[in-house]
Amino acid sequence: MLKRFAVLGIFVFALQACSTKSEYKTFLHDPLLYSNTVHELNTVVMGNNFPPMVASRNYAYAAIAAYEVMAAANADKYESLGGQLNGLSTLKLPAIHPEADWQLAALMSYMKVGESVTFPEGSMKAYEDSILTLARKKGLPKSVEAASREFADSVSAAIIRWSKKDNYLQTRGAEKYTVTDEPGRWVPTPPMYATAAEPHWMEIRTMVIDSASIYEPAPPPAFNIKDKNSKYYQEVIAIKNAIDSLTPEQKHIAEFWDDNPFKMNVTGHVMFGSKKFSPPGHWMSVVGIAAKQAKSDYPETIYATAKTAIALFDAFIQCWYVKYKYNTVRPETVINQYIDINWRPYLQTPAFPEYTCGHSTISSAAAEALTSVYGDNFAYTDSTELEFGIANRSFKSFRHAAEENNWARFYGGLHFHNSCIISTDIGQKVGGHIAKKLRMKKEISSSQN
Template sequence: MLGKMGLGTCLAQAQSAASTPSTELMHRAEKNLTRTIVHDIFSPPIASRIYLYANAAAYETLVLEHKKYHSLHGQVPHFPKISGGESAAPVNYPLAALYAFFRTGGQLVFSEHLLTDSVAVILREFKESDSLVYQNSLRLGQAVSDSILKWASRDNYLLTRRQRRYSYSKAPGKWIPTPPGFIDAVEPYWSQIRSVTFDSAQQFKPLPPPAFSPDQASEFMQQAREVYDVTRALSDEQRLIANFWDCNPFYLNTQGHLNFATKKLSPGGHWISIAGQAAASAKLDWTATSATYLITAVALFDGFISCWDEKYRSQLIRPETVINSYLDETWRPLLQTPPFPEYTSGHSVISTAAAVVLTEYLGEQFRFVDKTEMEYGLPARTFSSFRAACDEAAISRLYGGIHYRAAIEQGQVQGERVGQWVLSRLRLRP
């Protein structure tokens, strides 16, 4: 955890003529948090939780200065009232916000030293000649972080860590772990996590999936056959799309008896990156940038709760298991099958939810270049809108061979409802 001694010591070097650097520092902070999440191999739902609380801390700090923006207090049940803006003590709010962001994120990851190393480098850009302003800013950032972490501690996360091991159903058509790692079920109790905006995790329960049947003429087997046929005739562009949106933090390499992980971005991390690139392209100021990150983080967080609620209700078998059992035992999907049930498609849900809120904040026809995957060896892709990006993310799961069409289409319906609900419940901007 980012303690007072370690963080305070590394920040002491950052003092020296008052200035507020550009919002690029906020984007750098997000990237450093993402790299730490990737390094620690957090599951997609847990990653969304880290993004939520770190960004809430930054936003709530900036709102203390910009009163036209709206705190989560009074909008979100049990959200604390953040104090500090009434003080006459001079404060650099962007400095305080980044301190709150790093301190909160540091409490939620394993490798806090990776964040600590980046704190001094980033906050050194705040050249404050007045040590009083500097210290006041750190104190405010810490106070906000403490409030957010106290709120986070009551979201049932620790309770879900103590649940019994997931018991697999032996009924036909139910999900079982898949090759090559046969990894146990990931976050089977995530629906118990406290949502930011929902009345309950079941609020946006989708239509049930097609009923399992091995009959080749059944709707279920027709959907499985589509996955099989599509993946055997992929174009180069379809392969690129599948890999661009892979975002599987559990990817396992197998070479003979040697198994090792390749660390990858989570789906939520990809959309946090898109939010940051879009905010930078739109040249948003500090508070508007922070609001964009936060509304995206809320959509992701609540989207995962809704999606995971359905996954472990329907417990639907993955295409890889069905195709190997009934169509072709030698077939393998282009992408590695993630370790949780099939229905609905997580990427379809959260991508659509994120696209809905970003469209509201930045516009229906917001054109952007997504460079997220470049550091993972893939070229940038250009999108005419956030909707176009989420549609591509969704269909990528069919190209990758890891989802049936019903999970993709109903996942997007579910994500649309989540995104619209978040917008109806939270007002951040003036």
């Protein structure tokens, strides 16, 4: 009898040991950890005051790196983006070591590329160390960690090499925007009077669309503030009247979609900055919310993040091509100069031309990407802004959210509504094009089910 209990005791101990040894997998294989890591990069981007188009570059390359790790480990269900994205050849990667944990490798690759694309090395180190420390406590073997790191570094190196050829570094020393007194041309706006942001962003290499000019919108209404019957004058008066009589609901919509990465607050002689997630950061958060609600597994969470990040990246390039082609003045400048010198928009005007609307363009593109993953009529509550003291908003679909964003930029006093409508249409085309062209998730035939 004693011998039987001894054997039983050894068996129970072995089960407990196996459970403890694999506990790290429960932690590392939770898709919420990936979404939390995306949020961490979002926080680092916010802390560094990067403008939204630059932020989209961090998100896109990081997400693609994680995706390539995942696709290599799940080749039966997902296809590599090598040979599909502009300038990215088929990746020549080593075979994944049997001991490698691909979910950990995806996290490592995401963090390494996310910080390397723009930030100084080590920006994500404290966060990565915290993950590894906890995973080790939960039984992560050194051999598994080392094998995962090796594969992550191989993928990261390939994506970083590719990123360095996108013309970003060349645009750092490009000619600055020239301010002139030409009527209708963009000039810096209060309170910062900052110089025009990224006037050469349209020169960045796109990922999927053939060129920044692939979808050419109609020109904006001709500048004509004197003729009260002109389309331009009517747009100006419409936005002035709207801001002068905003309802509480309209103010909430404007604030919710403000996404100003660095707002300059002026109180008397005191000036201080406040930060929030930028527009692409907001949509990266929405991906995490959708993935959690849909109970997406780890691969699908990475897939949705990468597809959305690519759409955001290309949409910014397309929009910036239009912005600096027309260099249109902001409503605030026109109204101050010709109608009311004391008028101010509800939100702070960003430092780049008015037409077309960046937030509307990228939001519609992101909505199309997400719709291609989770379907239309995917109702959800967006809690992104809660950490900034702004109440949640609920939407019937991603397209519904993008449509609200359209109005948000008008309610904020930042864009004429004509610009928002056209931008929404262009964003849908960019996002739809990307969703249709990219081959990422493989279709499983009925015979395989």
